[in-house]
Amino acid sequence: MRRFFLRKEQIKDLAKKVGETYRLIYPTLKDGVITYVEWKGEELAFPEKVKEYQSPGFYRIYSGEEGILNGWTHGMNSPKEFLHPKNLTFLRISKDLEQELPELKGGFAFFGIRNCDLTAVKVLDRVFKDDVFYNKLREGNLFIVANCVKPSDTCFCTSVGGSPFSAEGFDLAITELKDGFLISVGSPKGQEILDGLSLLEATREQLEEEKALKQRAVESMKKAFSFENLPERLLKRVDDTCWEAMEKRCLACGSCTMVCPTCFCYEVKDEFLSGGEFERIREWDSCFRLGFSETHHIPIRKSIASRYRHWLLHKFSYWFYQFSTLGCVGCGRCITWCPVGIDVREEVRRVLNA
Numbered sequence: 549m550r551r552f553f554l555r556k557e558q559i560k561d562l563a564k565k566v567g568e569t570y571r572l573i574y575p576t577l578k579d580g581v582i583t584y585v586e587w588k589g590e591e592l593a594f595p596e597k598v599k600e601y602q603s604p605g606f607y608r609i610y611s612g613e614e615g616i617l618n619g620w621t622h623g624m625n626s627p628k629e630f631l632h633p634k635n636l637t638f639l640r641i642s643k644d645l646e647q648e649l650p651e652l653k654g655g656f657a658f659f660g661i662r663n664c665d666l667t668a669v670k671v672l673d674r675v676f677k678d679d680v681f682y683n684k685l686r687e688g689n690l691f692i693v694a695n696c697v698k699p700s701d702t703c704f705c706t707s708v709g710g711s712p713f714s715a716e717g718f719d720l721a722i723t724e725l726k727d728g729f730l731i732s733v734g735s736p737k738g739q740e741i742l743d744g745l746s747l748l749e750a751t752r753e754q755l756e757e758e759k760a761l762k763q764r765a766v767e768s769m770k771k772a773f774s775f776e777n778l779p780e781r782l783l784k785r786v787d788d789t790c791w792e793a794m795e796k797r798c799l800a801c802g803s804c805t806m807v808c809p810t811c812f813c814y815e816v817k818d819e820f821l822s823g824g825e826f827e828r829i830r831e832w833d834s835c836f837r838l839g840f841s842e843t844h845h846i847p848i849r850k851s852i853a854s855r856y857r858h859w860l861l862h863k864f865s866y867w868f869y870q871f872s873t874l875g876c877v878g879c880g881r882c883i884t885w886c887p888v889g890i891d892v893r894e895e896v897r898r899v900l901n902a
């Protein structure tokens with residue numbers, strides 16, 4: 549794998565070069581939260597010199613001296629928002645009954661996403677394998693991962709088989725060093741982006757610096773639970789009374805499913821517009837909604853506890869039997885954005901030990 553050194557001031561040149569060919573999605577600070585947005589030619593504003601703090605039910609950004617990529621891990625949104633949009637109009641019918649299929653365009657470059665989010669895209673690829681809309685938006689994408697030098701307290705990727713540093717599946721991976729960035733090339737498409745930037749090969753010292761940062765990042769992450777046979781061990785608890793505790797604790801607000809980079813459920817709605825036009829839209833849904841499991845007007849999962857059980861077991865157990873992978877990548881967003889601070893790591897431990 550080829551490794552190059554990029555000077556601090558060149559990071560925007562790199563992003564702009566990407567934006568010449570791709571629909572650049574980049575991280576910025578919006579309404580006090582790190583957010584991935586599409587670049588429309590404005591001055592690129594990376595979340596520079598900020599320090600993000602995440603804990604159960606808590607998210608804050610403070611000012612800091614952490615460079616450009618190292619003071620934060622990720623905010624609320626993820627590539628899911630672009631590949632499986634919240635609201636997707638996929639059919640329009642005029643008042644003369646002419647059908648129009650809106651054009652869906654991929655070609656995104658996800659700049660500065662974290663390894664958990666790259667893994668989440670690979671999970672979505674399995675879920676949406678035969679989905680025509682997802683596959684259109686997934687076409688021609690580029691992944692530029694920012695390795696996590698300082699994982700958040702809510703991160704637990706190493707407990708579900710992941711890592712804060714990306715080893716494969718990216719086009720470019722960036723590690724922010726003291727004086728610049730170390731760029732690893734993962735594909736010919738990634739190399740093409742670097743061509744013309746006149747970068748020097750990384751030195752032995754720079755490679756050593758990255759190695760030490762990686763080791764420190766991995767060691768800083770506590771094991772949330774044992775990964776061994778997790779789907780089977782959890783499945784054994786399906787009829788346990790331990791789930792009842794969630795009836796009073798969980799609000800069934802669905803926030804966890806909205807921010808999760810792999811939760812994919814949606815419903816299809818028809819909307820009649822003024823002038824006799826009509827649209828068919830697919831919109832994110834949540835398994836925490838009472839009506840979600842409605843069959844013949846009767847919800848199958850009436851209690852909140854049964855909905856929490858379904859969500860957790862789907863992520864950490866059933867998903868494995870459906871898609872040969874877990875549905876959780878350990879990003880910790882559901883922990884941060886749960887309004888009552890329910891920590892899924894604690895719940896998995898509690899259920900396993902019940």
Ligand code: SF4
Nearest residue numbers: 808876877879880882
């Ligand atoms: S279940 Fe929670 S930690 Fe796992 S991928 Fe979804 S949001 Fe991230």
Ligand code: SF4
Nearest residue numbers: 798799801802804886
């Ligand atoms: S676990 Fe938290 S975020 Fe998820 S539905 Fe329950 S209260 Fe809402």
